[in-house]
Amino acid sequence: MKGNQMNRLLNKNNGMKFMKFGLVGSMNTLIDITLFFLLSLAGILYPLAQTISYSGGVLNSYFFNRKWTFQQKERKNRREFIRFVIVNLGTLCFSILLLKLAYEYINLSLVMAKAFATLGALIFNFVLTDKWVFLNQKRRG
Numbered sequence: 001m002k003g004n005q006m007n008r009l010l011n012k013n014n015g016m017k018f019m020k021f022g023l024v025g026s027m028n029t030l031i032d033i034t035l036f037f038l039l040s041l042a043g044i045l046y047p048l049a050q051t052i053s054y055s056g057g058v059l060n061s062y063f064f065n066r067k068w069t070f071q072q073k074e075r076k077n078r079r080e081f082i083r084f085v086i087v088n089l090g091t092l093c094f095s096i097l098l099l100k101l102a103y104e105y106i107n108l109s110l111v112m113a114k115a116f117a118t119l120g121a122l123i124f125n126f127v128l129t130d131k132w133v134f135l136n137q138k139r140r141g
Helices: 003-009 012-041 046-069 078-105 110-133
Strands: none
Touching: 012 046, 012 110, 046 078, 078 110
16 A cells, blocks of 8 residues: 555544444444344354344444445445445455464464454455445545
């Protein structure tokens, strides 16, 4: 990444967006964990409970990041939502790759590997969401 691109990524506006993105991510995690345990306690098998709870977090992420973090004013469209899903599936794959790399090849503890993977996935997801998913009218041209 060139210096000018890095400066744009780190500017004050992006810093505030990144903080909001992190807060929304915290909400997503809380929703995911809460739903997972409630569904598990209700007797739903853990793979289905995980799918439903993760999906709940992703939907929360879409709506709060769209309105609050990236302040999209125009109507929602299918292409935007599809991009959002693609980015989140890509983020999931990227986080698994980072986790495997950190745990199996760098030999970090599982907790540290998870922290490494989570931070890397957060940055990956933020950049793609900002630059590809929630494009405002000015950037669309």
